[in-house]
Amino acid sequence: MDENYRILNYYPSVPGNVVTGILYAIESLVFLYYITRRKDKWALCLPLGAIASSIGFFVRVGLDSDNISLPLYIVQSIFIVASPSAFLAFNYMLYGRFITAIDPRFGSNTSQSKMEKSRYSFIPPRIVGRVFIWSDITTFLVQVAAGGMLGSGGNNMSLINIGDTLFLVGVCAQGVCYFLFTSLLSVTLMRLVTERQKAGLNRSGRSCMGLDKNTLIMASGLYFSSLCISIRSIYRIIEFAQGHNGSLVSDEVFLFVLDALPLVLAIGVWAIVWPMVTLDKIAAQVRDGAQMYSMESGHSQLRLPSIDSSIRK
Template sequence: MSTEVVPQKYVFYYYTPSIVAAAIFAVIFALTTIAHGFQLIRSRTWYFIPMFIGALMEAIGYVGRIMSHSDKENLGPYIMQSLLLLVAPALFAASIYMVLGRLIAYLDAAHHSMIRLNWLTKFFVLGDVLSFMMQGGGGGMMAKATEESADLGQKLILGGLFVQLLFFGGFVVVAIRFHTQIVREPTVLASSLQTGGKNGWLTLLRVLYGASALIMVRSIFRVVEYIQGNKGYLMRNEVWLYIFDAVLMAAAVFLFNLVHPSNVILSEDRKGYTGGEAGLQDVEMQRHHGGRKHRDSENRQRR
């Protein structure tokens, strides 16, 4: 007589999700999403749409945790919060990658980039897409709600997080090298533009560093969390999710409300910018010619 092996049921939560904490961060992310929406439309910085979508996903994710408070075994809200909170930072990273590429072009400093400017954004965004798909696929496997599928899903998510850390680490190296070079050998445009304050390109670069550091710490936390597994200390204690994920991601998104890329990049040429790559190239040509006129003026003064 054979006995059928029934897969063990996957335990969603080893605690009751806090409705107060989830509600606080749902509101925080909703507010920053609205602010990003206004900034996005006003400045027409369409390349920053991933940041807006990621913030919206965070808000919806915490709504899922609110729903889980009264029904911990409901699969829908669990998947909503688990998947959205997991993959949203990948969209933040995509926006950060695109901002650096545009900043380098804006400052006419492509020669200071370790990676050819045409490939810089594409390279890191492709890595981000790979990470996003791996984490999303792992989250989908966890939706089957069995121990076996959840274990495979966690391994796929862990792989996606390692890919994210690898590409993010490479991005930080590229950013630091560019920063070092542009400070040591500033271009004519970099020298003529504001560096400090909300409109300063150096301020924006520092914001990129700050947001990158927050995402890196959060990703390391997630790696440790998934290495420990569903029964590990981090997943069994809700407080760590809020300390090392919610707070850090809220800070990262809010940084770009304070210092929005539109304050710096194309701030003087925004009316003529269409939002596409062709528009960006047109503006860069204008900036380049402006820099050349500036150099010609200096030469005439010396004479």
């Protein structure tokens, strides 16, 4: 390896970066198609994050292995490491819409308070997205600052080490926040399964653990996406903990296998099954059941708001 080649410890693979960039670009186009067709503007963070990641990998192709360009390095570093924050934000916002779909009583309160609770969530669903997205923005800014330090550090190992430390702080904080979110999701699903099993819904041949097909698809998608994001977070934490000359940062194959691939899969699940289509089916089924219960028990019918109108308040 050329001693002057200080920023990257390897020569970027042109085929590997081009293929990864294309995969992200294809996913972004699929997401834009869904959003345009269904007018799900709240989900724009997903294709924007995919486009940014795609640009990051395409930019890597232009890195000169003998005379690396600092501006290009900074762009690819920030786009690849920090832009996936958009994928986390999408899952955070999706959680509130999931609660609205499975809980016919959530959103029926005319006051539409941000602190309105759901029996499935120990945190008010409307503030879940806000809290976690703000944490996401904070960790994103930390990672952007770290990327700038790494890119402009040159031969200043002190500045490079500070950049590595900031990246480590950012990805650790991001990983912890997503772990807490996954725990929240787990509690929600445990409460939902327990309730439906007590109601005898698990006796139906069309259900699994009391969950109907669409709810199971939605829950599985969120868990699969979260697992992939967690793999990537653990990789980044170990990478930055090892420092600039660590084994993970010194071989590009780890970037493709433990960063790019998990994230492509994490958002790819939503390219196969657009969540709002599934949530609409869940909401229709759950609310039909609620209306039937109201008629049979003589209770007054619940006001059943749409998923988007309920969670936007």
